[in-house]
Amino acid sequence: MRPFQALVLAGSRGGPDPLAEAAGVTHKALIRLEGRTLLARVVGALREAGADRIAVSAVHPDVRREALVLGAEVLEAAAGPSASVEAGAAALGTPLLVTTSDHALLRPEWIARFLADAPADADVCALLARRETVEAAVPTTQRTYLRLADGHWSGCNLFYLATPEALGAVRLWRRVEAERKKPWRMAAILGPGILAAFVLGRLTLIGAVARLGRLAGVRAAAVATPYGLAAVDVDKVGDLELVRKLVGEAQAADI
Structure with a gap:
């Protein structure tokens, strides 16, 4: 396996987090499943996968303390995930x-x-799952899907910055993120070609990623995962209930 560093985004959106409040903790990363925090589960998986160095990007002091207990480095989260990734890449380097x-x-x-x-010549890769793959693994989950000409796709919260050039994609992400409340400006950044192909139903996943890569000046690739559960994260109370059920079933099966 290729050696790599890992960055875990654990910032705060600002204001109270309804999910954390419902679970009785100060931050979503500190919710416990079968005795382990979400952050501990993520850091543990990265370590088992062979990460040489793991850092957690966070602001909340409780999350920062948990990261240190887990043996991870702590980085100051920036204003938004794209800026935090850029800062993390500057601190850790690539591949990340x-x-x-x-x-x-x-x-x-x-x-x-x-x-x-991940293609050997790609600067940056994103992991995605087909809708049918997700629903085969967990039929009850409700995900947000990107509807493209070659199917419906869900993001899996895993990105691979293989080379320093990958920061070009992060900088494009920052520009789009900064205009997220102004769709017309986002459209201007992405360009009419991408938008027209999407509206006409002609944009495939490979085509979309390739076009965005060219726009960012990088070689970008999408990687389809065979693991439908990779698309499941904890964004709302229903997600947490589902994940608790799945983790409980897995624990019972191991007994």
Whole structure:
């Protein structure tokens, strides 16, 4: 397996987090499943997958303390995930695997398969799952899907920055993120070609990623995962209930 560093995004959106409040903790990353925090589960999976160095990007002092207990480095989260990734890449270098602290079901074999399937000439890769793959693994989950000409796709909160050039994609992400409340400006950044192909139903996943890569000046690739559970994270109370059920069933099966 290729050696890599890992960055876990565990920042705060600002204001109270309803999910953390419902679970009785100060931050979503500190929710416990079978005695372990979400952050501990993610860091553990990264370590099992062979990460040489693991850092957690966070602001909340409780999360920072938990990261240190887990043996991870702590980085100051920036204003937004894209800026945090850029800062993390500056601190850790590449190749860098990026994920989130709410990726509660993360497994080392998913990471290994992602890195194995990442094209050798790509600067940056994103892991995605087909809708049918997700629903075959967990029919009850409700995900947000990107509807493209070659199917419906869900993100898996796993990104691989293989080379320093990958920061070009992060900088494009920052520009789009900064305009997220102004769709017309986002459209201007992405350009009419991408938007027209999407509206006309002609944009495939490979085509979309290739076009975005050219726009960012990088070689970008999408990697399809065979693991439907890789698309499940903890964004809302229903997600947490589902993940608790799945983790409980897995624990019972191991007994």
